[in-house]
Amino acid sequence: MSKHPEIDLQVAEKMWGRHPYTWPRPPQRRPRWWQFRERRNLARLEAMFDHLSDEALGRYYQQVRLGQSVYEDAGGYLLRCYRAMLGLPVELPTSEADVIEGLLRQAGQR
Numbered sequence: 487m488s489k490h491p492e493i494d495l496q497v498a499e500k501m502w503g504r505h506p507y508t509w510p511r512p513p514q515r516r517p518r519w520w521q522f523r524e525r526r527n528l529a530r531l532e533a534m535f536d537h538l539s540d541e542a543l544g545r546y547y548q549q550v551r552l553g554q555s556v557y558e559d560a561g562g563y564l565l566r567c568y569r570a571m572l573g574l575p576v577e578l579p580t581s582e583a584d585v586i587e588g589l590l591r592q593a594g595q596r
Contacts, residue, residue: 538571546571552578557585 502509517525535543549570554563557579570576579585 542571542573545573549576555579557582 498509538546546567549567554560555578558566562579566576566578577584577588579588
């Protein structure tokens with residue numbers, strides 16, 4: 487920087503235009519390993535949705551429209567949507583007792 491910042495600003499405006507958003511930016515930080523993994527996983531998921539039938543997508547979005555129950559976490563919600571998409575049986579928990587009963591039933595099957 488020189489002693490005259492207004493001259494530097496005029497030079498920059500002549501080179502790159504008046505608006506600073508059009509000026510060149512310093513290089514951004516390289517994505518980390520988990521960001522590469524997330525990008526790869528999202529690409530796989532998008533590719534999977536491209537190969538699904540309209541019927542399977544309809545079952546998936548039907549569960550999405552129902553929304554997440556207050557008795558299930560985000561993982562349970564996604565699992566329910568994916569199970570519906572694959573044509574597997576889906577149970578929507580309606581109360582805490584139903585959730586506990588379902589967990590006990592699953593534990594007895596193993």
